[in-house]
Amino acid sequence: MKTRITDLVADCCPENVALGKPDEALALRITDRVQRRLGMDAAPRRRHSKLPRAFLLAAALVLAFGTAAFALAGYGMSLRKPTAEDILVSGFRYEEVVDGKVWNSEILAYPDAGMVFTFACPEESSRTAEFRCFWLPREATEGLTDAEGWTKRLFCSAGDSIPYSITTYDALRDGFQLVLSGEVEVVKEERWGSWKVLEVSSDCSKLVFPTYDRANFILLFDETAGFLVVVSGEEALETLEHIAREMEIRESATAKGEHPDAAMIGLLDLARG
Numbered sequence: 001m002k003t004r005i006t007d008l009v010a011d012c013c014p015e016n017v018a019l020g021k022p023d024e025a026l027a028l029r030i031t032d033r034v035q036r037r038l039g040m041d042a043a044p045r046r047r048h049s050k051l052p053r054a055f056l057l058a059a060a061l062v063l064a065f066g067t068a069a070f071a072l073a074g075y076g077m078s079l080r081k082p083t084a085e086d087i088l089v090s091g092f093r094y095e096e097v098v099d100g101k102v103w104n105s106e107i108l109a110y111p112d113a114g115m116v117f118t119f120a121c122p123e124e125s126s127r128t129a130e131f132r133c134f135w136l137p138r139e140a141t142e143g144l145t146d147a148e149g150w151t152k153r154l155f156c157s158a159g160d161s162i163p164y165s166i167t168t169y170d171a172l173r174d175g176f177q178l179v180l181s182g183e184v185e186v187v188k189e190e191r192w193g194s195w196k197v198l199e200v201s202s203d204c205s206k207l208v209f210p211t212y213d214r215a216n217f218i219l220l221f222d223e224t225a226g227f228l229v230v231v232s233g234e235e236a237l238e239t240l241e242h243i244a245r246e247m248e249i250r251e252s253a254t255a256k257g258e259h260p261d262a263a264m265i266g267l268l269d270l271a272r273g
Contacts, residue, residue, distance in 0.1 A: 075226035076120035089113035091265025114184035121174040128170045128252045129227035135246035164233035170256045177265040196221045215270040
């Protein structure tokens, strides 16, 4: 049954009314009349909380600090396009001996950088990721899987083309940069649960020594664990996304191995896998 609001207030809210002091008794009568017209029971009186104001404020602060702590504990991936002010995108790579003394260091420079991905890691984790695929456009030509299909890298070459490459990155640390060369376009940016997903396309035809004319990349970054898995290739982004959506990713039982290489920058290159 429909009840018009004008019918409800027709006999309880006269047109010509002089505003004066609030009349609580009148307000209760009007409320009761409207509720009876709608067939409603009188609303129960609201109980006031007996919690002291100081307690409520403390609870709010705990919630606020807890949220901030959660945010600080998360991992992050940001991206930027080099500008005219960036003379050269570069970073350090160094190796250490056991006693901590640096015995070899160098600067890696990327003059053709079209996009730079930078990672924020609250702590350097020894955990690594592995994946298995339930759909591939063709069989991989490189990469070993266990009996259940779990692996850390799959690569497919077909003549002079590279249809796809799937790999995990275990060397992420706070401030690490991953460089993608060419003219890079961000096609899509979205979230799949705790995963930040970036789909980009790189035109490499104008590079001095292009290995391929164009390549597509899907970066899957878990903001709760710091795992990075990249699905790339000369296949269309729709095909690569099909691969990504039919993947299962989990923490590997194999911890990250100790390695003296402590590079703070790397190249995201399809030919290297």
